[in-house]
Structures are given as C-alpha cells and as structure tokens.
Amino acid sequence: MKTYNVPEISEGIYWVGIRDWNRRIFDALIPLPQGTTYNAYLVRGKEKTALIDTVNPGFERELEEKIAQVIGEAPLDYIVMNHAEPDHAGAIPVMMELHKGARLITTEKGAKMAQIYYKAPAEETRIVKDGDSIELGGKTLKFIEAPFLHWPETWSMRAPLSSAHRPYWAECIRSPRTP
Numbered sequence: 001m002k003t004y005n006v007p008e009i010s011e012g013i014y015w016v017g018i019r020d021w022n023r024r025i026f027d028a029l030i031p032l033p034q035g036t037t038y039n040a041y042l043v044r045g046k047e048k049t050a051l052i053d054t055v056n057p058g059f060e061r062e063l064e065e066k067i068a069q070v071i072g073e074a075p076l077d078y079i080v081m082n083h084a085e086p087d088h089a090g091a092i093p094v095m096m097e098l099h100k101g102a103r104l105i106t107t108e109k110g111a112k113m114a115q116i117y118y119k120a121p122a123e124e125t126r127i128v129k130d131g132d133s134i135e136l137g138g139k140t141l142k143f144i145e146a147p148f149l150h151w152p153e154t155w156s157m158r159a160p161l162s163s164a165h166r167p168y169w170a171e172c173i174r175s176p177r178t179p
Contacts, residue, residue: 001065001068002065004066004069006066012044012045014042014043014066014070015041016051016067017037017040017055018055018056019037020036021034038054040054040055042070044070044136046137046138047135047136047137048078048135049076051079051080053080054090055091056087057090063091064095075100075101075102077103078104078105078141080141081105082106083110089118090118092104092120096120102124103125104124104125105125105134106128107129107145128143130144131144
C-alpha cells in the first residue's frame with residue numbers, strides 16, 4: 001500500500017480526498033486547467049468514524065488506502081452523502097461493499113437518489129432531517145438541509161465540537177492544491 005499525505009485539518013478530522021490532475025472540464029461547462037479535487041473527510045470520534053462524501057469513480061482504491069492509513073483495520077460506521085453527484089458520491093458502492101455494516105447517512109431525497117444511482121440498499125441507509133445529529137464520541141455531526149442550493153438533496157454538515165464546518169458551497173471552491 002502506498003503512503004499518502006493525509007492531513008489532519010482539525011483534531012480527529014482528516015482530508016482523504018483526491019487530486020485529479022487530469023480532469024479538464026466540470027459539468028460540461030467549467031474549464032479546469034489545473035485539474036480538480038474530490039473532497040472527502042474522515043471524522044474520528046472516540047467511539048465511531050464517519051466518512052463525509054466520497055470521490056469520483058476510478059479513485060476508490062486511493063480513497064480506501066487513505067482511510068486505512070488513518071483507521072487501519074477499524075470499520076467505518078457511517079458514510080455521509082452530502083450531495084449525489086458522482087464527484088461527491090461515486091465511490092459509495094465500493095465503500096459500502098468494503099465497509100459492511102456502515103450506514104449511509106443522507107436526506108430523504110438523497111436516499112432515493114442513492115438507491116437509483118448507486119444501488120444503495122434502503123436497509124443500510126439512515127435518513128436524517130434538518131437539525132438531526134449523530135454522536136461519534138466526543139464529536140457530533142449536525143445536519144442542515146439546504147435543498148436546491150445546487151440539487152434538491154443538497155445539505156450541509158457541521159461537526160460543532162471541532163468548529164470545522166464544511167458546507168456544500170465550500171466544496172464548489174475546487175483547486176488541486178487544497179487543502
């Protein structure tokens with residue numbers, strides 16, 4: 001397994017995203033002369049671990065190697081889908097297969113999209129609503145719906161105890177140099 005730079009951006013919060021130097025266009029409209037990033041975050045509490053978003057298809061192995069670099073053989077408990085487009089959620093099928101028992105966390109609209117696009121089983125999906133939270137053990141993920149900010153299922157997430165906030169709109173700022 002290759003060793004990657006996996007920065008801890010706040011206590012117990014790691015950037016496990018991918019730099020795609022070869023992508024040249026986004027949404028068939030926006031030029032990407034320097035490539036892009038697929039931002040994914042690993043949040044480790046004392047009791048549970050959550051993966052916040054995944055990556056574009058084709059980068060699943062690198063994502064899994066970065067996760068393993070942080071948690072070793074420990075399982076993921078949650079895979080949070082903030083947005084259903086492939087650059088955020090494309091690795092969900094692989095992550096769900098590798099981390100049996102992990103629950104996909106999303107909105108009601110997101111769950112429907114995950115079932116259609118990623119064949120996410122309903123019985124492995126937990127639907128959360130605006131204001132709901134999940135305790136990881138010393139870290140709490142709080143969910144904030146933001147429908148139609150981009151897509152109908154778009155939402156944001158906050159880990160209040162760490163003061164790290166990764167709203168969806170921050171994900172739109174893409175650079176292969178970040179973080």
